[in-house]
Amino acid sequence: MDRKLSFRGSKVARRILFSFVLAALIPIGILGVLSFQQVKQQLQEQTAKALQRGCKEYAYGLVSRLLFAESSLRLAALKIDKSKKGDESIALDGEQWLQGQFDGLVVIAANGKPSAWSRDNMAIPALTEQELGQVVAGKTLLKPVSGQRLQDSRLWMAINLVEHSPKAGVLMAELKPELLWNSETIDPNNLLWVMAADSMEILFALEQDFDPPLDLRAQVSQANSGRFTWQQGEEAYLSGYWKLPVATLFFGPDLIITQSQPETLAFAAIRQFSAIYPPVILLAVLIVVYLSSRLIAKYLTPLERLKEGTHRVAEGNLECRVDIDSHDEFEELADSFNEMTRRLRSQFDILATMAEIDRNILSALNAEDIVDTALNRLPSILFCDLISIAAVNPDTGIANDIRMRRRGQNSETLSEPVILSQLDVADLLDMQNTAIEIDIDDQRMSEYLHVLGVSGAWRYLVVPVHVNGVLASIICLGYQAPKQIPPESRNAAISFGDRIAVALSNAAWEEKLYQHAHYDSLTGLPNRLVLHDRLGQELARARRDDAQLAVFFMDLDRFKNVNDSLGHAAGDELLRQVARIFLNCVRATDLVVRLGGDEFVIVIGELHNHHNPVSFVSTVAEKILAALNQPVTVAGLPMTVTTSVGIALFPEDADNVQDLLKNADAAMYYAKSEGRANFRFYSPELNAAALENIKLEQELRGAIGRNELLVFYQPKVDWDGRIVGAEALIRWRHTELGMISPAKFIPLAEQTSLIVEISDWVLEQTCLWVNACHAQGLGPLRISVNLSAVDFKHPELVEKIAAVLTKTGVDPKFIELELTESVAIGNIKACVERMHHLKALGLTLSMDDFGTGFSSLSYLKELPLDVLKIDQSFVRHLESDDSSAAIVRAILALADGLGMETIAEGVETAAQLELLKRHHCGLFQGYLFSRPVPTDEFLSLLQADALRRGAELPAISSS
Ligand SMILES: Nc1nc2c(ncn2[C@@H]2O[C@@H]3COP(=O)(O)O[C@H]4[C@@H](O)[C@H](n5cnc6c(=O)[nH]c(N)nc65)O[C@@H]4COP(=O)(O)O[C@H]3[C@H]2O)c(=O)[nH]1
Numbered sequence: 001m002d003r004k005l006s007f008r009g010s011k012v013a014r015r016i017l018f019s020f021v022l023a024a025l026i027p028i029g030i031l032g033v034l035s036f037q038q039v040k041q042q043l044q045e046q047t048a049k050a051l052q053r054g055c056k057e058y059a060y061g062l063v064s065r066l067l068f069a070e071s072s073l074r075l076a077a078l079k080i081d082k083s084k085k086g087d088e089s090i091a092l093d094g095e096q097w098l099q100g101q102f103d104g105l106v107v108i109a110a111n112g113k114p115s116a117w118s119r120d121n122m123a124i125p126a127l128t129e130q131e132l133g134q135v136v137a138g139k140t141l142l143k144p145v146s147g148q149r150l151q152d153s154r155l156w157m158a159i160n161l162v163e164h165s166p167k168a169g170v171l172m173a174e175l176k177p178e179l180l181w182n183s184e185t186i187d188p189n190n191l192l193w194v195m196a197a198d199s200m201e202i203l204f205a206l207e208q209d210f211d212p213p214l215d216l217r218a219q220v221s222q223a224n225s226g227r228f229t230w231q232q233g234e235e236a237y238l239s240g241y242w243k244l245p246v247a248t249l250f251f252g253p254d255l256i257i258t259q260s261q262p263e264t265l266a267f268a269a270i271r272q273f274s275a276i277y278p279p280v281i282l283l284a285v286l287i288v289v290y291l292s293s294r295l296i297a298k299y300l301t302p303l304e305r306l307k308e309g310t311h312r313v314a315e316g317n318l319e320c321r322v323d324i325d326s327h328d329e330f331e332e333l334a335d336s337f338n339e340m341t342r343r344l345r346s347q348f349d350i351l352a353t354m355a356e357i358d359r360n361i362l363s364a365l366n367a368e369d370i371v372d373t374a375l376n377r378l379p380s381i382l383f384c385d386l387i388s389i390a391a392v393n394p395d396t397g398i399a400n401d402i403r404m405r406r407r408g409q410n411s412e413t414l415s416e417p418v419i420l421s422q423l424d425v426a427d428l429l430d431m432q433n434t435a436i437e438i439d440i441d442d443q444r445m446s447e448y449l450h451v452l453g454v455s456g457a458w459r460y461l462v463v464p465v466h467v468n469g470v471l472a473s474i475i476c477l478g479y480q481a482p483k484q485i486p487p488e489s490r491n492a493a494i495s496f497g498d499r500i501a502v503a504l505s506n507a508a509w510e511e512k513l514y515q516h517a518h519y520d521s522l523t524g525l526p527n528r529l530v531l532h533d534r535l536g537q538e539l540a541r542a543r544r545d546d547a548q549l550a551v552f553f554m555d556l557d558r559f560k561n562v563n564d565s566l567g568h569a570a571g572d573e574l575l576r577q578v579a580r581i582f583l584n585c586v587r588a589t590d591l592v593v594r595l596g597g598d599e600f601v602i603v604i605g606e607l608h609n610h611h612n613p614v615s616f617v618s619t620v621a622e623k624i625l626a627a628l629n630q631p632v633t634v635a636g637l638p639m640t641v642t643t644s645v646g647i648a649l650f651p652e653d654a655d656n657v658q659d660l661l662k663n664a665d666a667a668m669y670y671a672k673s674e675g676r677a678n679f680r681f682y683s684p685e686l687n688a689a690a691l692e693n694i695k696l697e698q699e700l701r702g703a704i705g706r707n708e709l710l711v712f713y714q715p716k717v718d719w720d721g722r723i724v725g726a727e728a729l730i731r732w733r734h735t736e737l738g739m740i741s742p743a744k745f746i747p748l749a750e751q752t753s754l755i756v757e758i759s760d761w762v763l764e765q766t767c768l769w770v771n772a773c774h775a776q777g778l779g780p781l782r783i784s785v786n787l788s789a790v791d792f793k794h795p796e797l798v799e800k801i802a803a804v805l806t807k808t809g810v811d812p813k814f815i816e817l818e819l820t821e822s823v824a825i826g827n828i829k830a831c832v833e834r835m836h837h838l839k840a841l842g843l844t845l846s847m848d849d850f851g852t853g854f855s856s857l858s859y860l861k862e863l864p865l866d867v868l869k870i871d872q873s874f875v876r877h878l879e880s881d882d883s884s885a886a887i888v889r890a891i892l893a894l895a896d897g898l899g900m901e902t903i904a905e906g907v908e909t910a911a912q913l914e915l916l917k918r919h920h921c922g923l924f925q926g927y928l929f930s931r932p933v934p935t936d937e938f939l940s941l942l943q944a945d946a947l948r949r950g951a952e953l954p955a956i957s958s959s
Helices: 011-085 096-101 129-136 214-220 268-314 329-363 367-382 422-430 446-451 487-518 528-545 559-566 568-585 613-629 657-673 684-703 742-752 754-775 789-793 797-808 828-840 872-876 882-898 910-918 935-951
Strands: 102-108 114-117 141-145 154-162 165-175 191-196 202-205 225-232 235-244 255-262 386-393 398-406 412-414 436-438 458-467 470-480 549-556 591-596 599-604 632-634 637-639 643-650 679-681 709-717 723-734 738-740 782-787 815-819 844-850 867-870 901-904
Touching: 011 096, 011 102, 011 154, 011 165, 011 225, 011 235, 011 255, 011 268, 096 102, 096 165, 102 154, 129 141, 129 154, 129 165, 214 225, 268 329, 329 367, 329 487, 367 386, 367 398, 367 470, 367 487, 422 458, 422 470, 446 470, 458 487, 470 487, 487 528, 528 549, 528 591, 528 599, 528 657, 549 559, 549 568, 549 613, 549 657, 559 568, 559 789, 568 591, 568 599, 568 613, 568 632, 599 613, 613 643, 613 679, 643 657, 657 679, 684 723, 684 742, 709 754, 709 935, 723 742, 723 754, 723 935, 738 742, 742 754, 754 782, 754 789, 754 797, 754 815, 754 935, 782 844, 789 797, 797 828, 828 844, 867 872, 867 882, 872 882, 872 910, 882 901, 882 910
Parallel strands: 643 679, 723 782, 782 815, 815 844, 844 867, 867 901
Antiparallel strands: 102 114, 102 165, 141 154, 154 165, 191 202, 191 255, 225 235, 235 255, 386 398, 386 470, 398 412, 436 458, 458 470, 549 599, 549 643, 591 599, 632 637, 709 723, 723 738
16 A cells, blocks of 8 residues: 555644644744844834944034134234234135135124124124123133024034133134034934024034924933934934033033834844845744655544555455554554554454355254254364364263364374263363364374374374353364464354354254154154155156156044053053054065055155066055054053055056055055955045045035935844844935945044934934834834944033934933944943943943954953943954854853843854853844844834744844
């Protein structure tokens, strides 16, 4: 920066220059004025003295001339006296020397008459008695005679013609003015006048018609000598006077000689001084300006450069440097300024890099990326030759995942972990928000520093990183000697340590969030989001490679029952176990996803590698079903869970994610409807079925209003085949689709809670029907109504049923409620309480499908049940399967032990009946006796039964 000072642009420069000029001008001015006054005073003094001296000298000349005139007059008197004695006439005409001195001579006789004279018509002044006496006494008289005008004034001298002879007469002479007043020694520019001291008459003046004022005359007559100034017109005069003591020599008035000089003349020297003075001042000012400008420039130019530098820094230019080579404080200031900007720049660099690191940290999802950022960025801003970052386990003191980077090299990962000494770990644990400086000879952290593999003298800065107060990592910066650790690096490293801590904490949090967003927290399986993402990628790859893949859609059969009965914790446990089973059934490359609830999806890829993809997929599905068939223990209970699997293939069944999932779902639905625990491939017809399902659900909502629902009754018979009761089973007679099985729409109704409305309706219809039968003298009949888990959990269940009983007026003992195990077991306490309330209404309670669920014999005894209903699946295999027979036997024994009635459902053959009877089953229900039939048919059955009873006929048959 080489900027020259501009006075126009610098206020300070102008001010200082002005001050300098003023500082110079004031003393010069004062000095000038004082000098002027001093000189003037001196001049005045000297002039006055000179004038006074001139007066004195003039007076001496005058005295000598008067004395000469007196001598001449006495000589003339001698001549006159001599001539008188010889009677020679007085003739002075020939006496040239007299004529040269006197204008005229006259002898005044003793009688007062002039007796001789040298000029005609001479005006002879008369002498006073005193004057005459003095003359006669021998004194020389000087007598001034004033004229009309100043030039007419004369001075007369008179002596006694003959000494000591008063009668000889008096000789008087009129002194020649030009001789007397000779003023050759007087400066013609001066005023000179001679005044009689007594009369203050002016006797002579150098200037014609000079008439000094009376006060002036009076002033000079006061003293023998003096000086004064006075004014005449516009001219001021300096004056000096001297009184000539004539009386000591002559008889006559003293004469005062006054000389005046115009001030202009007297101060001529000063005028010259005045003329010289301004240029001198000007010169002085110019010199001051020149010198001060140089001085100002010398001192303000550095300031100007510093100012310019400051402006540039303010504008953000931290590269600028101020060069001042003045070897003084300005140079020191410039050096400090440059150091300041260097530090600022360094700080800005650090801040900018920190901000960049912050951005990277915020956008980085894992700690790995953050460490990479640190390794790449930090060496340049912390001026270190080596950086390493390691994860530390504070419990074991093991530093692992050691990443390091040397200046100018790529980062590397050290494979071996390092065990830190206990002392070092303790140090690192203690030091939060600070750094440990390790000098060349220091032994601290030696194990760790050793593995960094550097040789020679190094200094280190180790920053422990604490996350949530726990030591998580260490950052180590290495500086190769003789390089020192810059102080700013220390703070920046600590600050970076804080950032790493935040980043690691964030990364953990991000990872948690990511996990949360992408993985199911219960099973740890990927979720729907990942499914869509991964399946989309798999489809793209399959399209590109012309490959096939399969999507399995599954949900657990009757999972809801588990959840409802054993509680959510048990449900969760079951889901976790099922997830593990699924994972074990597929390859690691396949994708197992939990969609939510009990729904799972498996994506099987790379089908094209198999000779027969469909057969391979079937094998996988079977493997899954078989694996699930193995009992699992949930909440301490052994149970088996089944699933229905729907399979859709790419590209055969769909070519996009949504359609593949939709079709696999439809296939699963189909598999479920086919009796659960099996798998089905998708076909276009299935899709139609799924659509039909949705349509069905909508139509079911209006079915009651449209009177499309009916109640069928399936008889229950005793050992003798007599109808002792019936089970109310709902039927839906669709106007277009005809009769729809409850197995098809009841699950739908349960899913949509329509079941509550349906159950209410069935109960009411049943009560009315019981009343009607009994009214016709048929019975007594106890008719059971199915109560789903959804119904049972309804908060107003008891009140609703009581209301129906009241409304229909039925005797509750003829109504039986069939509960499934899922309602009966679970929150056992609430369940038992509710069952007691129902019992209190006078109702009979039975357990439907007993043996299929997850009943625990231990708490079965607590339930206020009246009847156990053996599920038809056991009855069906009673003849062929020993285990079914064993279960049936166990149930019957249990019921017997608990004092409950028993009934077997699904009895289709006489053999089954025989076996059941053998094991003391109480009642029977099944196609062997009758299918579920409409009311009128059931009425007929009842009537026929009544007839048989009357005739002791064998048991009825429905078909
Ligand atoms: N193969 C065979 N089946 C026999 C035999 N004897 C009876 N069945 C059938 O077995 C089912 C017995 O009813 P569930 O186990 O309660 O099973 C019922 C019950 O869970 C439910 N359900 C029917 N009506 C209602 C109702 O009104 N409310 C509720 N909540 N569920 C109902 O729908 C299920 C199916 O009902 P359905 O189709 O009527 O089927 C009835 C009945 O027709 C036999 O010997 N062989």
